[in-house]
Amino acid sequence: xxxxxxxxxxxxxxxxxxxxxxxxxxxxxxxxxxxxxxxxxxxxxxxxxxxxxxxxxxxxxxxxxxxxxxxxxxxxxxxxxxxxxxxxxxxxxxxxxxxxxxxxxxxxxxxxxxxx
Amino acid sequence: xxxxxxxxxxxxxxxxxxxxxxxxxxxxxxxxxxxxxxxxxxxxxxxxxxxxxxxxxxxxxxxxxxxxxxxxxxxxxxxxxxxxxxxxxxxxxxxxxxxxxxxxxxxxxxx
Numbered sequence: 001x002x003x004x005x006x007x008x009x010x011x012x013x014x015x016x017x018x019x020x021x022x023x024x025x026x027x028x029x030x031x032x033x034x035x036x037x038x039x040x041x042x043x044x045x046x047x048x049x050x051x052x053x054x055x056x057x058x059x060x061x062x063x064x065x066x067x068x069x070x071x072x073x074x075x076x077x078x079x080x081x082x083x084x085x086x087x088x089x090x091x092x093x094x095x096x097x098x099x100x101x102x103x104x105x106x107x108x109x110x111x112x113x114x115x116x
Numbered sequence: 117x118x119x120x121x122x123x124x125x126x127x128x129x130x131x132x133x134x135x136x137x138x139x140x141x142x143x144x145x146x147x148x149x150x151x152x153x154x155x156x157x158x159x160x161x162x163x164x165x166x167x168x169x170x171x172x173x174x175x176x177x178x179x180x181x182x183x184x185x186x187x188x189x190x191x192x193x194x195x196x197x198x199x200x201x202x203x204x205x206x207x208x209x210x211x212x213x214x215x216x217x218x219x220x221x222x223x224x225x226x227x
Binding site: 004033042043045048055056091093103104105106107108109110 | 148150152158159160161162165206210214215216217219220
């Protein structure tokens with residue numbers, strides 16, 4: 001398996017522009033997670049899906065952020081409009097939620113977002 | 117709800133010295149515990165995990181961690197570290213749904 005795939009790997013944009021980050025989870029996994037990582041705040045869970053349904057979006061910073069999972073093999077995280085403080089590395093992770101299995105998460109390589 | 121506290125933000129050691137990265141957790145339910153490692157410009161990779169059974173778990177590269185329920189700890193240890201172990205290490209806890217990560221410990225191994 002290719003692992004979790006994220007695109008783009010790097011994104012540089014100007015304040016006010018719309019940014020869309022993409023994630024393809026590992027085939028067969030039924031849970032998907034979006035994280036944001038910064039020096040100041042560390043690793044933050046933004047939202048997670050189970051069977052394509054958002055379960056917990058309490059970590060989404062504000063209404064400028066939205067996430068979708070239209071099917072089991074694709075998810076997007078959108079920021080509109082983007083601001084310089086959104087600059088961070090965004091990680092997508094997936095897991096197979098099984099009772100007693102611990103739900104180990106597999107991480108993608110991340111998207112480094114820079115908002116100028 | 118679960119939470120994780122990593123007691124040291126930075127741990128500098130010399131090569132071939134022993135190292136311990138400390139992790140304490142809190143949870144109202146049975147937990148699964150994990151250590152992840154992140155090398156520069158990469159995503160997090162699973163290092164080892166405790167699900168059940170033996171409280172001492174090991175990774176393929178010589179790290180080990182012991183689940184201590186009475187002390188609610190899951191400290192990571194290695195008797196002798198190489199420079200290549202320099203990375204950020206994250207302790208995480210899961211109750212079966214989402215996963216909560218600690219703030220991370222930066223391990224720096226010096227020659």
